[in-house]
Amino acid sequence: MVIPLKHVAISTQDPEASRDFFANVMGWTVAGRVDSRNAQGYYVTDGTINIALLRFKNRPAAGLEFPEGYNGLHHLGFQCEDVEATAEYMEEQGFPPRHDINIAQGLGKNPDKDNAEYKMTGPASVMIDISERGWVGTSSYKPKAG
Template sequence: MARLRHIAIMVRDLEAATKFYKDVFEFEDAGSETIGAGTANYLTDGVINLALLHFTDKTPEEMDKLAGLNHFGIQVDDVAKYEDRVNAAGGCFFFELAGSKQGNSERKYKDPEGVVFDISKHGWVGTDGRLKTEAAE
C-alpha cells in the first residue's frame, strides 16, 4: 500500500520557516542535515515528514523563484513495482539520491505533468512507517 509520508518546501529563511511551522502547528523537530549545497530541517506530526529546504548556493533572486512546494514523497513496500506502474502511466524516473537504500532519501520521479515526487521503501525520519536500517539508526 502506498502512503503519503513526505512533503518538501523550499524556503528563503530556514530558521524563520522552521519556527513558523513549529509555533503554529506544534510540529516536532525530527532532525536536520546538510544536503548538497544547503540544509534541510525536518519536522513531523508523527505521521508525515515536512522537509524545509534552503540552498546556500542560490542567489536571493533564485530562491524567490524556487520558494514553495518542491516535491512530495510516498512510501511503498516495493519500489520496483511502483516504478513499473509510474512508467506504465506515463511518468518517468528522474534521479536517485545517494543513500536511498538507507532511508530519508529516495528515488525521484516525474509525473506526466512534470511534477517531482519521491518513492521510498524506507521512509523518512519522524514518520510512522519509517523502516530502521543500520545506516538510518
C-alpha cells in the same frame, strides 16, 4: 494499489523561520537537520507526515525547472513496499524517473540508505519521491539497521 503520502518538501530561502513556524505555531516536532552538499534545512513532523524545509544549494539538485531563490512546494513523497516495482509501474503509466535529479543528489533505488528516496516525474509538474524506508518522524519510518 494505494501508496500513502508521507512526505512533502518545501523549498525555502529561510529554513529557520519555516522550522520555527511549524514548531512554534503548528506544534510539530523538529525531527532532524539537513546539511549536505545539496541542501540545508530541517525535517518537521506531526508523527504522520514529514515535511522537509530545504534551501537548495545548487539548481541541479533542486531540478533545473526551479529558479534560483525559489520558495514553494518542491515535491511529494510516498512510501511504498518496493521501490523497483513502484518505479517500474509509474514509468509504465507515463511518469518516468527524474534521472537528472537522482544523479545530482546521489540518490538511487537504495533501500539501505537512511531516508533513501527515488525521484519520479509526477502530474502537473510536481515531482514525486518514492521510498521504502519512509521519512524520519513518521509512524511508518523504518530506520536503517545498524
